[in-house]
Amino acid sequence: TCQPTIRTYTTQNQEDRLNTQTLNTQISHHSISLPPRIRKMLRLTSKRIAQALASRSAQSPAVQVLPRHYHERVVDHYNNPRNVGSFDKSDPTVGTGLVGAPACGDVMKLQIKVDEGTGKIVDACFKTFGCGSAIASSSVATEWVKGKQMEEVLTIKNTEIAKHLSLPPVKLHCSMLAEDAIKAAVKDYEAKRGINANATPEAARLEKAADA
Known part of the structure; x- marks a missing residue:
């Protein structure tokens, strides 16, 4: 008998993590021209966003789809x-x-x-x-x-x-x-x-x- 498979979709969380990684990259790229105080503030903001995303992922598990499968x-x-x-x-x-x-x-x-x-x-x-x-x-x-x-x-x-x-x-x-x-x-x-x-x-x- 053909067993159904579980497909897990985390599109939104993946997109959020990508945005966070992009922000960190931009901070590093522009760190030479930014004052130390601004760089510190941006890194702190990025860290808080990452923590919030991790918390949301734990509270809202990824959607599980059980598609009908034929033999x-x-x-x-x-x-x-x-x-x-x-x-x-x-x-x-x-x-x-x-x-x-x-x-x-x-x-x-x-x-x-x-x-x-x-x-x-x-x-x-x-x-x-x-x-x-x-x-x-x-x-x-x-x-x-x-x-x-x-x-x-x-x-x-x-x-x-x-x-x-x-x-x-x-x-x-x-x-x-x-x-x-x-x-x-x-x-x-x-x-x-x-x-x-x-x-x-x-x-x-x-x-x-x-x-x-």
């Missing part, structure tokens, strides 16, 4: 998403699944292209409007369905995608969208081919063979 696989699929694009949804070899999550506004379209001779998914693509977890889940789903038979992709579960991406509980709905999109794409393809969407894969194959 490296999510970052990878978000920055370099696989198989982004679209197929012609009217193509009889293409199945299109369009699903959405009203709660968060994520919308996912996943498409599969099937070899009619072998029944194997030869290509897949997606377009997703949503968060990084939704995009990563879509990207992983398209990678996992390629090269598989229709009945195989129906066994892909959202829990497997979530585990692969180390999604937190609040992002599990993103992996569920991916599973639903796969099922919807298969159902759309089967509807185009006249296959009973409610039948088992084995029954669908037998029905197709009987019609041949």
Whole structure:
């Protein structure tokens, strides 16, 4: 699991210390032309400023920022998403699944292209409007369905995608969208081919063979 890191920002204190150092430098630089009494007064003022800054730093600790971090696989699929694009949804070899999550506004379209001779998914693509977890889940789903038979992709579960991406509980709905999109794409393809969407894969194959 990716552990969050703590970034500490002390911009204001660093700037104040820089100003104090600048003042000391200026005092040293002009010390030849300044009377001893003035030099002493300026050095005393600089010392008091430094003490005040140290006291303020102790009383006001630096701000700690805990940014949300995604697992490296999510970052990878978000920055370099696989198989982004679209197929012609009217193509009889293409199945299109369009699903959405009203709660968060994520919308996912996943498409599969099937070899009619072998029944194997030869290509897949997606377009997703949503968060990084939704995009990563879509990207992983398209990678996992390629090269598989229709009945195989129906066994892909959202829990497997979530585990692969180390999604937190609040992002599990993103992996569920991916599973639903796969099922919807298969159902759309089967509807185009006249296959009973409610039948088992084995029954669908037998029905197709009987019609041949």
